[in-house]
Amino acid sequence: MNAVAVIRPRSLAEWLEREVGAEVKRDEPLAPWCTVRVGGSAALLLRPRTPQTLVTALGLARDEGAPVSILGLGANTLVGDLGVPGLTVKLPASTFGEEVALDEAGGTFTLSAGASIARLVTLMKQYQLVGAEFLAGVPGTIGGAVTMNAGTKHGEAMSRVVAVEVATVDGVGWIAPPPHRYRHTEVPPGAVITRAKFRLPTGDVEASQAAMDADLGYRKRTQPLSQPNFGSVFTNPPGHAAGALIERTGLKGHTIGGAQISTLHANWIVNLGAATAFDVTSLMALAQQRVREQLGVELTPEVKRIGVFR
Ligand SMILES: Cc1cc2nc3c(=O)[nH]c(=O)nc-3n(C[C@H](O)[C@H](O)[C@H](O)COP(=O)(O)OP(=O)(O)OC[C@H]3O[C@@H](n4cnc5c(N)ncnc54)[C@H](O)[C@@H]3O)c2cc1C
Numbered sequence: 498m499n500a501v502a503v504i505r506p507r508s509l510a511e512w513l514e515r516e517v518g519a520e521v522k523r524d525e526p527l528a529p530w531c532t533v534r535v536g537g538s539a540a541l542l543l544r545p546r547t548p549q550t551l552v553t554a555l556g557l558a559r560d561e562g563a564p565v566s567i568l569g570l571g572a573n574t575l576v577g578d579l580g581v582p583g584l585t586v587k588l589p590a591s592t593f594g595e596e597v598a599l600d601e602a603g604g605t606f607t608l609s610a611g612a613s614i615a616r617l618v619t620l621m622k623q624y625q626l627v628g629a630e631f632l633a634g635v636p637g638t639i640g641g642a643v644t645m646n647a648g649t650k651h652g653e654a655m656s657r658v659v660a661v662e663v664a665t666v667d668g669v670g671w672i673a674p675p676p677h678r679y680r681h682t683e684v685p686p687g688a689v690i691t692r693a694k695f696r697l698p699t700g701d702v703e704a705s706q707a708a709m710d711a712d713l714g715y716r717k718r719t720q721p722l723s724q725p726n727f728g729s730v731f732t733n734p735p736g737h738a739a740g741a742l743i744e745r746t747g748l749k750g751h752t753i754g755g756a757q758i759s760t761l762h763a764n765w766i767v768n769l770g771a772a773t774a775f776d777v778t779s780l781m782a783l784a785q786q787r788v789r790e791q792l793g794v795e796l797t798p799e800v801k802r803i804g805v806f807r
Contacts, residue, residue: 509557509584510541520544520589527576527804530568530587532636533766534725535756536576536774537804539566539585545592548669551689556666558584559687566803567689569641570613573727577804578774585803586689587611588640593662593692599624603698605659610640610690614647617695618709627700629657633709634716636728640690645799646677649712655682657695663688680732680799721759724767730781731764731796740764742794746787753779775807 525542564583588611596607631652731739743763754776
């Protein structure tokens, strides 16, 4: 009997390159894909154009034991200098569809995880709704906003989320908003957020615009927005502001290699031009040590790390 040739992908990399109508890159530098502009390359960067591609890739990665990392806009991510092994998934803005449903009390917006946070704010303004003002100046994607429960003292993303769609090796489906707290959402292990549904009410649109204008003005005055950075480095410990604690230890402006504790805001690290992830993590460790030893407070990083660090 003749053997029947079953054509199976030999590896995740082979399948991605040969079979898939997806954008796949090998050894893709990730620094340009992160706002702080440091770090090494992704072994495989996948930008899936269909939900099925994503689900299949997750399955192959699991079968091969390949780690999976997810990148949104990289506005809160530090990539290791030695690169990211396995599969790095970065969803294009429109892989998953957008939907708008309006009623008398407000609107429900279903947004693709790869779409920008700014898209939600644009829709809010377009349909004369309120309730997402606190996201107006936050760079990132919808997936990143949900995962990080992004926000400010005026509100947080998950307070507006009514459902989350996730992709796993088993397929794509909607789940109830996962448990969340300050700057953290319990995304199910192994899941990639593909869409989120936000509910925004009607309200005082003039007050809404005024709140956004005030917030953006405050950001311009207090944050080093002209230099590459990843926003707040540490979460605020209960009862404290991380920036004020670091400033009290005298580290404002302190530089290691190409990374500097911002002269404008001590809870921000900026890339002066040629910073490495090693420079950034060295500064972070120094700030934690000084604040612990001098002020007795433990600083917890807000920034997420992916890849291999020196
Ligand atoms: C100038 C500046 C200002 C900022 N101001 C604020 C602020 O006021 N408030 C605030 O909360 N944050 C702020 N940040 C941080 C950042 O904007 C937010 O954390 C934002 O939500 C990150 O989104 P992102 O798409 O860039 O996420 P990324 O940095 O790409 O990813 C963050 C985490 O989310 C995960 N993730 C991303 N997408 C998905 C997905 N689809 N499925 C599963 N996991 C995913 C990543 O794996 C990673 O763990 C600021 C950053 C900058 C640079």
